[in-house]
Structure formats: C-alpha cells, structure tokens
Amino acid sequence: MKIEQIYTGCLAEAAYYIESNGEAAIIDPLREVKPYIEKAEENGAKIKYVLETHFHADFVSGHIDLAKKTGGVIVYGPTAQPGYDAHIATDGEILPLGNIKIKVLHTPGHTMESSTYLLIDEEGDEKAIFTGDTLFIGDVGRPDLAVKTDLTREDLAGHLFESLRKKIMPLSDDIIVYPGHGAGSACGKNMSAETTDTLGNQKQFNYALRPDMTKEEFIKEVTTGLVEPPQYFPKNAVMNKMGYESIDEVLERGIIPLDVEQFESTVEVQDAMILDTRSKEDFVKGFVPGSVWIGIEDKFAPWVGALITDLKQPIVFIADKGREEEVVTRLSRVGYDNTLGYLEGGVEAWEKAGKPVDKIDEIGPHDFTNLYDTEKLNVLDVRKQSEYESQHIEGAINFPLDFINRNMSKINRDTHYFLHCQGGYRSVIASSILKARGFKNITNIRGGFNEIKKSCIKVTEYHTPETML
Structure with a gap:
C-alpha cells in the first residue's frame, strides 16, 4: 500500500495518491492531470477511482479530465448531483482498491455532499481518513461555501457538528488525518502549517473537537470571524459541479506566442486584459501600459481569482521565458480558461518596436x-x-x-x-x-x-x- 500527499503551496491544497496491488485512487486532483497519470504509469498501476470530497470552491478539480483519460470512476458522497457521469456513493459504502478498502463516510457541514474517505488496510485495520474540508489540522471547513442551498451557514455548521461527533470523533486516536488544505487557504479560519496529524492529537488541540462543546457553542465559534469569501469561489464550485473545458484545449489556446502587432490587436479586438506575471522588481521598472501585475512567484492563482471578476475575461500575458505553460496552467486552476496567448519576447520586444513603456x-x-x-x-x-x-x-x-x-x-x-x-x-x-x-x-x-x-x-x-x- 502506498499513500502520497501531493501538496500545492500556491493554493494550500492537498491531493492524494493511494495505491494497492496495481490499482490507484486519486483524491481531489488539481486541474492538470498529467502528473497523476504519469505517477500511476511509473508504478504500473491503473487509476480506478477519482474521489472527490465535495464540490470545491477554491480551485477547479481535475476529476473530469482524469476520468476521461484513465477510465477511472468519479466518486462523490451522498446527495451530490453533478452534471456529468459519476458514482454517487451511499453512506458507509465500501470501495475495494487492490488489497485495501476505502469506506465512504458522509460528513455534511462544509457542504451537504461533503464526505470523508476512511482507508482500511490489508489486515482490515482503519489507518487514515481523507477529510477534504470537513476537518483540517487545527480547524474545520467554513460552513458558508456550499453551492446554492437554502440552508444558512448556521444550519450547515450544525450539520458539521453532528458529522464530527458521529462520524469522525468515534474513530481511533491513532488514525492519520489527511486534510484537503493547510495554512493559507481561505476555506478555513485558523489552519495549522502542518498538513497531517493523528486524530488523537486533533481531539486534544483542535478547538472544534472539544468533547465538552455544545452544538450552540460550536456553531458560534465556527461562524464567528468569517470574512467574505473571494468572489471566484462560487463560480469555481459551479464549474466543479457542472463540468468544464478540457485542460488540453485551454493550454493549446493559451500557449500561443504573439508578436507585438498580434498582441496589440488581440487586446483591442478581444478586449483582452494584459496580465504581467514577472517579478515585481522587473515590473516596476517598465511594463506595457494598462498591464495588471500579479507575480507568478507568490499566491498567484488566489489573487487572480480575487481580483479578476469575470472568469471568461480574455487574457493575454507577459511571462519570463520558459514559464508560459505554467502561467496558463495556474490560471486554469481557478477557472480562468480564456487565455489567448503571450507577448513573444516580452517587454524587451515591445520596447524594440518603439512602443511606450510605463513604470511604477x-x-x-x-x-x-x-x-x-x-x-x-x-x-x-x-x-x-x-x-x-x-x-x-x-x-x-x-x-x-x-x-x-x-x-x-x-x-x-x-x-x-x-x-x-x-x-x-x-x-x-x-x-x-x-x-x-x-x-x-x-x-x-x-x-x-x-x-x-x-x-x-x-x-x-x-x-x-x-x-x-
């Protein structure tokens, strides 16, 4: 049996690769699916399941592309209603994977379809839980990100209280907790920098798992201090629920070199936004007038999502040579799929063409x-x-x-x-x-x-x- 956490710092997001006897499951994959396919091929394994803990709001999952490319079955927990083929598991359903089993635990609260996956090893022992946004290290998922529900955040927090008490806390203290996010994610309030822990430690130190806490106290603590979520969250959740364009098509369209004339024409004709992703030191010295700067080296994708209000906004970009595909990929992770190419030669080519340059x-x-x-x-x-x-x-x-x-x-x-x-x-x-x-x-x-x-x-x-x- 193999368990690997694949952590992406920009989004503070954890995906998981689980393998046993030639069969693999991927939990909450990122938009670009090639790394998961290559990992399975390297290990001589076939991807059997693509397990989704819920309809994510903070990133676009790669579940649809991954299922199409590998034949793996997309799995959601009870009550999920995706706009594409998926297996909607029942609470307590067992999913066989090689010599191990994965048990579906319906844990509504963060969203109503939220589910936790309990791993049972070859000997039949419960070893780990993959909690998505139900339980983080030091925190729990915020109860105000569900897609179109009549429930209030207080209602959802009440469901989360019951899920934790009835499904998570009765489990053994030595079970390993593998959450969907770490510190820096906007899906919780006070996540630890650690990305794994034992459930026993969490029962001791996670405020939300205090055994003497009443439901009313829990609801108050979980809902107090919530800041408004980034504007792209509900839009990403809808994409994850209803489907989206293949990452291959997004990359093919986005990684097109544009000379200065083509670049200018695209901006004018398509009303495209100019996104500069270079270092801030390079940007302030000189940039194409009208450019918006969001540096690729930091929290690039979350800031794109927070600040560019239209997911369908046409975008042309400027990047350091060799990082063009990275820019398009990271834009697509948060649903910005309408990238139309990059300025070949960058700002230097722009200046050589006699075009004006602005500075900060x-x-x-x-x-x-x-x-x-x-x-x-x-x-x-x-x-x-x-x-x-x-x-x-x-x-x-x-x-x-x-x-x-x-x-x-x-x-x-x-x-x-x-x-x-x-x-x-x-x-x-x-x-x-x-x-x-x-x-x-x-x-x-x-x-x-x-x-x-x-x-x-x-x-x-x-x-x-x-x-x-």
Missing part, C-alpha cells in the same frame, strides 16, 4: 519616513483589515487589496497616494490596478510595513473607524 514610481522606507515626518501624506494600507487593526501607520487609510474593485470609487483620482502592504507584493498589484484604471499619482513603498516599521515611523495598535473604507 517607488520610494524606499527610509525616504518615505523622512517625507512622512515633514508633509501630510495620503497613505493607503492595502493589507487585510485584521492586519491593519493589529498595527498601522498613523493616519493611513485601510484599502484592502481583496476589495479594491469595490472601493476604488471612494478614492480621488487627483490625489497622490502612497501604497504599502506587509512585504511589497500586494502593494505592487494594487498600484498596477490603480494605474490601469487611470490613477496617475501612485507611489509604491518598497519593502512594505515590515521595512517601514524599522524607520521609527509613528504606528498605532488600534484602528479609528473614520480612517477606514
């Missing part, structure tokens, strides 16, 4: 502090509200990047703004968006709040409501 004005933290001490500056803090409330520059306005599209009308196009985040990534994204929308007087503060604090600038631990958008 920047200021170092020390120079900013000196200016702040002598002039009244308009500072936009683009971190999350919770970060801002913890500590911020006196007089700064909280302008969270997550909601920049919603709040843009609340700032003045003629005002000179200084932008910062925690480390410099988010503020460059925000600067690029504002410049693309016609805000000319934008200055990014290099290094963000981490570096600003070192310059003895005035900070406060508490927010004042009148300074927040």
